[in-house]
Amino acid sequence: MSEPMYRDWILDTIDSLRSRKARPDLERICRMVRRRHGSAPEQTSEELEKLIQEQTVLKVNYKGSISYRNAAKVVRRSRKKDDHTAIRTTVEEANHSDLSNGDSALGPIDQDETEHLENELPVSMETDSTMEEEEEQEGPDEDGHEGSSPSPGGEDAVQGGSGASPPYSAPCSPSSSRPGHSPVSDRPSTCKTSKRSSPLSPSSPLALRQNDCVCDSAFCPADHGPPGMQRNTGTEDGVRMEESGLTSDQLVPDCVDETMKGSDRQPKTSFPSDDCAKYKKGMDVASYVMAQDDVKNDVKNREISVKKETLRQNLLLWSVADVATYISAAGFPEQAVAFRTQEIDGKSLLLMQRSDVLTGLSIRLGPALKIYERHVKMLQRTHFLDEEDDL
DNA sequence: CGCTGCGCACAAT
DNA sequence: ATTGTGCGCAGCG
Numbered sequence: 184m185s186e187p188m189y190r191d192w193i194l195d196t197i198d199s200l201r202s203r204k205a206r207p208d209l210e211r212i213c214r215m216v217r218r219r220h221g222s223a224p225e226q227t228s229e230e231l232e233k234l235i236q237e238q239t240v241l242k243v244n245y246k247g248s249i250s251y252r253n254a255a256k257v258v259r260r261s262r263k264k265d266d267h268t269a270i271r272t273t274v275e276e277a278n279h280s281d282l283s284n285g286d287s288a289l290g291p292i293d294q295d296e297t298e299h300l301e302n303e304l305p306v307s308m309e310t311d312s313t314m315e316e317e318e319e320q321e322g323p324d325e326d327g328h329e330g331s332s333p334s335p336g337g338e339d340a341v342q343g344g345s346g347a348s349p350p351y352s353a354p355c356s357p358s359s360s361r362p363g364h365s366p367v368s369d370r371p372s373t374c375k376t377s378k379r380s381s382p383l384s385p386s387s388p389l390a391l392r393q394n395d396c397v398c399d400s401a402f403c404p405a406d407h408g409p410p411g412m413q414r415n416t417g418t419e420d421g422v423r424m425e426e427s428g429l430t431s432d433q434l435v436p437d438c439v440d441e442t443m444k445g446s447d448r449q450p451k452t453s454f455p456s457d458d459c460a461k462y463k464k465g466m467d468v469a470s471y472v473m474a475q476d477d478v479k480n481d482v483k484n485r486e487i488s489v490k491k492e493t494l495r496q497n498l499l500l501w502s503v504a505d506v507a508t509y510i511s512a513a514g515f516p517e518q519a520v521a522f523r524t525q526e527i528d529g530k531s532l533l534l535m536q537r538s539d540v541l542t543g544l545s546i547r548l549g550p551a552l553k554i555y556e557r558h559v560k561m562l563q564r565t566h567f568l569d570e571e572d573d574l
Numbered sequence: 575c576g577c578t579g580c581g582c583a584c585a586a587t
Numbered sequence: 588a589t590t591g592t593g594c595g596c597a598g599c600g
Binding site: 204 | 591592593594
């Protein structure tokens with residue numbers, strides 16, 4: 184997984200570029216990292232990709248070109264679409280970070296209410312025509328060069344989504360959440376599909392398939408990934424996204440991003456608010472996911488137990504990145520950084536006590552409480568209960 | 575040359 | 588109106 188040092192280097196670089204008022208694009212980031220630390224650009228971009236997947240770094244399309252943001256310094260929140268707003272509001276209320284690098288050069292990142300970065304478009308968004316197509320295969324490009332070619336006039340740069348962003352293959356496998364090097368190769372079909380779902384019109388036939396995509400690819404973590412780990416569990420991606428304060432529109436969460444963009448477009452399968460409510464009531468993300476899964480794939484019911492099992496085991500096998508990803512997906516991207524910094528892996532997570540979460544991570548009390556009560560505790564309980572079950 | 579600083583036009587509220 | 592962003596250019600080494 185990504186070396187912590189790389190994370191710092193890249194984050195620092197992004198910060199300095201920003202403070203210098205220079206666009207933090209791939210080229211500049213690589214150059215600066217190389218200059219400062221001597222590492223190869225390829226290596227840097229690879230690490231950058233990982234950070235993007237982990238949402239430590241946000242890839243955005245701003246003013247026609249790709250930019251990278253230090254997620255810890257960015258706090259955006261949802262925008263409209265809120266049928267479910269009410270619900271998620273509770274959850275999201277407090278996730279701002281603290282542990283970001285202290286330099287608050289960027290300043291205000293405070294409350295959820297502040298949304299600024301919204302200016303950015305999800306890079307993953309492709310041209311309308313493109314998406315209409317269903318999904319062309321994205322050209323694996325980007326890897327090497329920064330997309331810099333916002334053609335004059337047409338600024339819908341398509342760049343991002345494609346090659347560059349490997350789908351968020353969440354930490355599926357407990358230790359290897361790492362994406363391959365070639366963006367192309369490792370892209371599990373997951374995102375592909377959901378990725379470009381944005382501007383579809385509700386009536387568009389694509390919209391329908393979109394649903395499918397959401398369900399079976401981007402989403403069902405169960406199918407491929409560690410339960411509960413997806414950045415946002417598919418169907419409800421819209422909701423979850425917002426919960427986490429991430430608006431799909433602007434970030435480029437690798438894959439799923441704008442699935443919900445036209446939220447009104449049509450009701451996604453089942454994910455509606457009651458599901459969310461369920462979630463809020465106490466289910467942890469994993470459970471929630473499973474529940475979802477259950478609902479939509481009756482056929483797969485039998486697999487559930489297996490998944491559950493997987494989850495349990497995974498917890499022990501979760502790497503630091505997996506944990507961070509989970510926390511991030513649960514709606515606390517900023518706090519996830521703290522988990523990473525403190526090197527909390529699955530085992531550590533199981534050993535965490537309330538006080539550890541509240542004070543040991545140096546994160547704000549509000550988010551800490553939520554994380555502990557809703558996630559850490561839940562995961563621990565689930566884990567131990569399952570264990571007993573087994574015995 | 576490359577790196578840095580920054581005024582100011584932009585973009586999105 | 589506000590805010591973050593980053594182009595384009597000047598200055599420095």
